[in-house]
Amino acid sequence: MSLFLSKDEEAFKTKARNFAEDHVIPQANEVEAGKYPRELIRDMGRENLLGAPFSKSDGGQGLGWVSEVIVAEEISAANAATEMSRAASTTLYAAPLAYFGNNQQKKDFLRPVLTGESIGALALTEPLAGSDAAGIRTTVAQRGDSYVLNGEKRFITNGGLADQYFLFAITDRKKGGRRGMSAFLVPRESSGVKVVKAYSLLGMRGANVAHIRFRNVKLPPENLVGRKNQGFDILLDELDRERPVVSAEMLGIARAAYEAALEYSNKREQFGRPIREFQAISFRIADMAVKLEASRLLILNSGRLLDMGRSIRKAGAIAKVYATEASFEVANSALQVHGGIGYTRDTPVERYFRDARFMMIGGGTSDIMRHIIQREAYRDLESRSKARKQVMIR
Numbered sequence: 001m002s003l004f005l006s007k008d009e010e011a012f013k014t015k016a017r018n019f020a021e022d023h024v025i026p027q028a029n030e031v032e033a034g035k036y037p038r039e040l041i042r043d044m045g046r047e048n049l050l051g052a053p054f055s056k057s058d059g060g061q062g063l064g065w066v067s068e069v070i071v072a073e074e075i076s077a078a079n080a081a082t083e084m085s086r087a088a089s090t091t092l093y094a095a096p097l098a099y100f101g102n103n104q105q106k107k108d109f110l111r112p113v114l115t116g117e118s119i120g121a122l123a124l125t126e127p128l129a130g131s132d133a134a135g136i137r138t139t140v141a142q143r144g145d146s147y148v149l150n151g152e153k154r155f156i157t158n159g160g161l162a163d164q165y166f167l168f169a170i171t172d173r174k175k176g177g178r179r180g181m182s183a184f185l186v187p188r189e190s191s192g193v194k195v196v197k198a199y200s201l202l203g204m205r206g207a208n209v210a211h212i213r214f215r216n217v218k219l220p221p222e223n224l225v226g227r228k229n230q231g232f233d234i235l236l237d238e239l240d241r242e243r244p245v246v247s248a249e250m251l252g253i254a255r256a257a258y259e260a261a262l263e264y265s266n267k268r269e270q271f272g273r274p275i276r277e278f279q280a281i282s283f284r285i286a287d288m289a290v291k292l293e294a295s296r297l298l299i300l301n302s303g304r305l306l307d308m309g310r311s312i313r314k315a316g317a318i319a320k321v322y323a324t325e326a327s328f329e330v331a332n333s334a335l336q337v338h339g340g341i342g343y344t345r346d347t348p349v350e351r352y353f354r355d356a357r358f359m360m361i362g363g364g365t366s367d368i369m370r371h372i373i374q375r376e377a378y379r380d381l382e383s384r385s386k387a388r389k390q391v392m393i394r
């Protein structure tokens with residue numbers, strides 16, 4: 001039992017864990033061999049494991065963001081690529097639509113994703129703009145009543161097979177990315193959309209991560225989400241919500257790696273005794289346990305703050321930089337505890353190691369997280385000193 005989870009959240013955790021053990025683990029090898037987990041996502045929809053944070057009236061579960069991080073950890077502990085595919089659709093794509101879409105857009109484009117019938121993807125990154133999200137070059141121009149989209153997006157999770165993209169593009173070049181960006185819904189079947197390639201990845205091998213080209217793609221006016229030129233605000237809100245969830249994915253990998261190392265070190269014998277009796281091993285296990293616990297608390301803190309309607313710009317970046325780096329360190333330690341067998345594909349530990357590397361890059365790199373944390377820290381300092389000055393003036 002956790003002090004931090006309500007009874008409903010505990011029940012949701014049990015349901016997610018049971019699903020992961022009964023359905024995701026048995027299919028993990030197939031997914032790793034490249035089979036996109038579409039059927040699994042559909043099954044998650046049937047089990048009400050999609051849409052935890054969104055209101056019931058929008059087709060969600062009305063449980064909140066803490067529940068979303070719970071499901072992310074549980075599915076990822078079973079197979080991180082399956083979880084990455086789920087979250088790209090039902091967190092990254094769904095969140096900005098749930099918070100900024102109108103009722104018709106939610107009915108047509110959000111509900112089917114939350115049942116798992118349809119798959120979404122978030123299309124931001126481009127060949128010439130990654131960390132510098134405001135520097136995107138993809139444009140949407142108004143032509144009479146409709147819009148015309150041109151540009152390229154790369155590294156788009158679910159990109160090759162999503163039914164629709166939640167896409168960011170420049171609608172006013174003069175205003176630049178921060179004030180001239182807008183958000184659009186783009187069906188993949190639209191004329192002029194071409195999936196150029198799916199990347200071969202170091203880890204997360206069951207995920208579909210694609211490069212997509214858009215040439216004169218016509219979009220009806222009703223596919224604009226939010227107001228024209230509101231895109232950058234929508235994007236910042238999405239990134240804040242995404243960060244605890246992707247951090248929880250890395251926590252899931254770390255937990256699986258830790259549990260494997262714990263068991264292996266208990267039964268593997270060298271020099272006539274279990275290797276756990278060597279302090280080099282058992283202290284490594286202790287350090288792994290510390291990192292897991294700290295990651296989980298930071299992630300739950302961000303989820304809870306989101307549920308309270310508070311800003312998590314700094315808390316989310318702290319959770320992400322810590323949990324993603326800790327996950328890689330834990331996976332690396334687990335591999336070391338396994339010795340030679342850890343370096344083979346006879347155990348899933350090498351997969352944990354490859355998968356855990358991803359989120360120091362995706363969703364904003366560790367460097368960008370540190371940039372956000374220091375910026376917010378100095379902003380806090382400035383507002384504290386302003387408040388002190390005002391008290392002195394009074």
Ligand SMILES: Cc1cc2nc3c(=O)[nH]c(=O)nc-3n(C[C@H](O)[C@H](O)[C@H](O)COP(=O)(O)OP(=O)(O)OC[C@H]3O[C@@H](n4cnc5c(N)ncnc54)[C@H](O)[C@@H]3O)c2cc1C
Pocket residue numbers: 088121122123124125129130131132154155156157158201204209358361362363364365366367368371
């Ligand atoms: C498997 C995978 C899946 C992805 N899925 C999606 C998706 O679904 N949708 C989507 O839109 N994008 C997605 N991405 C893109 C991902 O978010 C970007 O790769 C990431 O934001 C970094 O951008 P970049 O790769 O262009 O690197 P760059 O921005 O070119 O960075 C290169 C290096 O420079 C550093 N750097 C850059 N700017 C600064 C700075 N100001 N200060 C310090 N260091 C800096 C970075 O930290 C990094 O080390 C995915 C990427 C991968 C690999």
